[in-house]
Amino acid sequence: MEKLPQHALDDLNLPDLFLIFPTKILIHDRHEKTLRDIKLQFNGNNDFVKNLHPIENPKSSPLGARSSRRHALRTSSLHLGARSSRRHVLRTSSLHLGARSSRRHVLQTSKLKSNFSRDDYIHSVNTIRDYIREGDVYQVNLSQRFSYPFKTSSFNLFQQLYQLNPAPFFSHINAGDHQVVSTSMERFLFLDGSTIETRPIKGTRKRGITDDEDSQLKDDLISSEKEDAELSMIVDLLRNDLGKVCKPGSIKVHEHKRVEKYQNVFHLVSIIKGELADSITFADLLKATFPGGSITGCPKIRAMEIIDELEPHVRQVYTGAIGYMGFHKNLDLNVAIRTAIISDEICHFGVGGGIVYDSVAGDEYEETLYKGQSFFDLINGMDGNTND
Helix, strand or coil: CCCCCCCCECCCCCCCEEECCCCEEEEEECCCCEEEEEEEEECCCCCEEEEEEEEECCCCCCCCCCCCCCCCECCCCEEEEECCCCCCCECCCECCCCCCCCCCCCCCCCCCEECCCHHHHHHHHHHHHHHHHCCCCCEEEEEEEEEEECCCCHHHHHHHHHHHCCCCCEEEEECCCEEEEECCCCEEEEEECCEEEEECEEEEEECCCCHHHHHHHHHHHHHCHHHHHHHHHHHHHHHHHHHCCECCCCCEEEEEEEEEECCCEEEEEEEEEEEECCCCCHHHHHHHHCCCHHHCEECHHHHHHHHHHHCCECCEEEEEEEEEECCCCEEEEECCCEEEEEECCEEEEEEEEEECCCCCHHHHHHHHHHHHHHHHHHHHHCCCCCCC
């Protein structure tokens, strides 16, 4: 593993890695309309015994019955935190929701604090552009962290996000002294047997208020040379990362610049697949690929050094990963964007974006606001609630 300096402040002092081995897992199958109760226990040979007890027609699922969302709640077995950007460990998620008509990119409450002023964020964007001009780096993902007093239930926040913001990955993790709520749309790694897949997201446009504006913004995203360059660089980086653990010649880009539509934004996505070499373990895979290239930059190590230099606080689980590792060579991890951390009655929420030489500093700052606007609206609306 790379040994990197740490200049950013670790003010929350949370673990880099949080592992759970659940003895009981509930799996809600939306297609079969069943709720399965899986119990796991070790026998004397350190193997496990699995008993499957299907419960038909569940009526009490906390997630409701949205049949259109195949990726419901995954029981989390793994979440790794991110030190500023370098030890971005695993955890699920991203928050963005709210009505498309809400385009108030204004922080409307004095309780919501960022670890960047607007001027400081713009200065950091321009510093990155200087590094790019000097040839140090091609792209850096820069983020700011918002914090807000939060005395209500973290699970209540999770439920409201689930109802308001359809996205492929959801999680609520109660880690004792802190909680994580995540609604990420980005897949970091998916392993099924020997086939490994990653789906980087790069390129964002806000949704339009009208259908015509929506269509124009989507077309603008597709035609943007800047967004194309961002995504293409990260695709090359991830192909290189996977090349360390995959069979020669097996890595293919199956889709490039696919547009995905969410409540507040459009994103550009690529799908990359490969076949793992026979001797590769989970640890080998994570060592080769973690943290994800889409939330660090290119080249990855230098980008992480610049992030550590410019961002005031370590990122913790934000931009790490959340998901599960199974017993049968299966794994599914997201990139923990749109993710909130609740600690000591404060909710912390990171938002950011990729910076390239063509980036306009003011626009990059505004992009972080509309990525987080619906979350800001929701948490402000919950203000005054009390803990369970």
